[in-house]
Amino acid sequence: MSTIKKLFGSHTPSLIFHGAAQTVTGSMHLLKLEDKLIAMDCGLFQGRRHEGLGHNKNFPVPPKEIDTLLLSHAHIDHSGNIPQLVKRGFDGTVFATPATSDLCEVMLADSGHIQEEDAAYWNKKRAKTKADEIEPLYTVEDAHAAMAHFQHIPYDQPFAIAENATATFIEAGHILGSACVLVELGKNSDTTRILYTGDLGRFDMPILRDPTDPLPEVDYLITESTYANRIHHNPTDMKNQLADVVNQTVERGGKVIIPSFSVGRTQNVAYYLVQAIHEGLIEPLPIFVDSPLSTNATEIFKKHPECYDTEASDFWMEEGGIFGGKLIKYITDVKESKALNFMTEPHIIIASSGMCEAGRILHHLKNNVTDENNSICVVGFMAQHTLGRRIVERKMELKIFGRLYPLLARVEILNGFSAHADANDFIKAFTPLAPKLKGAFVVHGEGPQPIAMQKILNEAGCENVYIPAQGDSFEL
Numbered sequence: 001m002s003t004i005k006k007l008f009g010s011h012t013p014s015l016i017f018h019g020a021a022q023t024v025t026g027s028m029h030l031l032k033l034e035d036k037l038i039a040m041d042c043g044l045f046q047g048r049r050h051e052g053l054g055h056n057k058n059f060p061v062p063p064k065e066i067d068t069l070l071l072s073h074a075h076i077d078h079s080g081n082i083p084q085l086v087k088r089g090f091d092g093t094v095f096a097t098p099a100t101s102d103l104c105e106v107m108l109a110d111s112g113h114i115q116e117e118d119a120a121y122w123n124k125k126r127a128k129t130k131a132d133e134i135e136p137l138y139t140v141e142d143a144h145a146a147m148a149h150f151q152h153i154p155y156d157q158p159f160a161i162a163e164n165a166t167a168t169f170i171e172a173g174h175i176l177g178s179a180c181v182l183v184e185l186g187k188n189s190d191t192t193r194i195l196y197t198g199d200l201g202r203f204d205m206p207i208l209r210d211p212t213d214p215l216p217e218v219d220y221l222i223t224e225s226t227y228a229n230r231i232h233h234n235p236t237d238m239k240n241q242l243a244d245v246v247n248q249t250v251e252r253g254g255k256v257i258i259p260s261f262s263v264g265r266t267q268n269v270a271y272y273l274v275q276a277i278h279e280g281l282i283e284p285l286p287i288f289v290d291s292p293l294s295t296n297a298t299e300i301f302k303k304h305p306e307c308y309d310t311e312a313s314d315f316w317m318e319e320g321g322i323f324g325g326k327l328i329k330y331i332t333d334v335k336e337s338k339a340l341n342f343m344t345e346p347h348i349i350i351a352s353s354g355m356c357e358a359g360r361i362l363h364h365l366k367n368n369v370t371d372e373n374n375s376i377c378v379v380g381f382m383a384q385h386t387l388g389r390r391i392v393e394r395k396m397e398l399k400i401f402g403r404l405y406p407l408l409a410r411v412e413i414l415n416g417f418s419a420h421a422d423a424n425d426f427i428k429a430f431t432p433l434a435p436k437l438k439g440a441f442v443v444h445g446e447g448p449q450p451i452a453m454q455k456i457l458n459e460a461g462c463e464n465v466y467i468p469a470q471g472d473s474f475e476l
């Protein structure tokens with residue numbers, strides 16, 4: 001405790017932890033400087049409804065007191081409460097990379113739509129009890145209004161956030177546009193450097209550049225810890241495994257149904273399928289991405305080739321259409337989506353939501369889980385108590401739209417797609433940094449995850465490693 005003092009006063013500079021403190025959602029951290037209050041991320045807390053509502057409406061300070069928001073990436077658990085922040089008085093600038101800004105435009109509007117539908121659903125239920133109407137957390141319109149505060153900043157370009165303070169976005173390799181945020185305070189030799197990882201990605205992931213390596217040397221580190229206690233499968237095996245699932249299913253005359261998150265995972269799967277066709281690993285067959293959000297997100301991926309790694313850039317230069325071109329049909333129209341039910345020849349459907357809790361994937365599961373020739377291919381994390389988790393656990397029956405269906409289709413689980421660094425990635429990234437750190441703060445993890453990260457940093461030579469609780473603040 002020699003260099004960091006835990007306090008609840010008004011010293012500067014200091015860090016205040018609000019969201020993603022001993023949990024994985026609602027990321028928000030504050031940096032208090034003498035003349036400015038800087039927020040890092042403003043994510044939506046996603047949990048049980050009543051807990052979520054309270055948490056998302058309560059900011060650690062009145063939003064109008066926050067001068068600037070530094071946004072690491074577009075995932076909703078990092079960006080999803082920005083419309084609420086603006087609605088409640090934030091009038092500063094949201095700095096983000098160009099790709100993050102573009103993704104936020106579609107993702108925040110989608111989130112606003114979900115909030116509106118959620119409120120409408122509960123109001124319908126409450127109407128029977130004559131309870132007061134509830135307002136959506138924010139609306140599509142609020143999401144659009146929030147976008148007026150965004151300012152694009154390219155990677156590796158320092159920009160001023162206060163007098164004698166700059167920030168720089170450096171590649172995080174997690175999703176399109178994702179960045180670690182480097183904050184530098186002071187001048188010349190008297191500087192304090194802070195690195196906030198946002199969500200750190202992995203090496204050798206499809207499409208995206210690798211995370212920055214080595215990371216810059218800093219005095220303080222704020223790091224996520226989502227998979228600090230896990231070792232992932234190799235991402236480069238995923239294309240072959242996916243091709244195997246497709247070939248086996250086609251041989252049986254079946255269909256491949258892939259529940260997938262719209263942003264990131266869908267584009268990875270599409271890219272691998274296109275590559276597999278080009279390399280002759282699979283024969284061309286009808287492939288559909290059935291989701292308006294996935295379709296919009298893919299358009300944004302196409303707009304930002306500056307975020308691609310060399311392999312994706314080369315493939316793009318040679319072949320164009322790395323997300324499908326003529327090989328994959330993207331569907332937004334409901335009628336076209338429904339028409340897929342009547343297709344009998346083998347085909348692939350990629351649809352959201354990722355955890356099978358809502359969206360068009362439910363229709364495709366309902367129509368296909370009872371046929372043993374079909375495959376459900378799981379490419380993402382399925383949280384407890386979701387339909388997706390019941391599929392992973394290969395339950396005998398699945399409840400879809402209130403009816404039970406026997407699960408006869410094969411369930412294939414591909415575990416290598418995670419976009420988060422694992423224990424080995426963290427060890428590689430932090431070993432050079434740790435001995436020089438004055439302190440590290442472990443966020444975005446729950447249960448054993450932050451403790452595993454604390455151990456990684458301790459063993460790499462950093463003594464002062466803290467796992468802040470919500471509301472904790474530290475003088476730097």
Ligand SMILES: [Zn+2]
Pocket residue numbers: 073075078174199
């Ligand atoms: Zn993320």
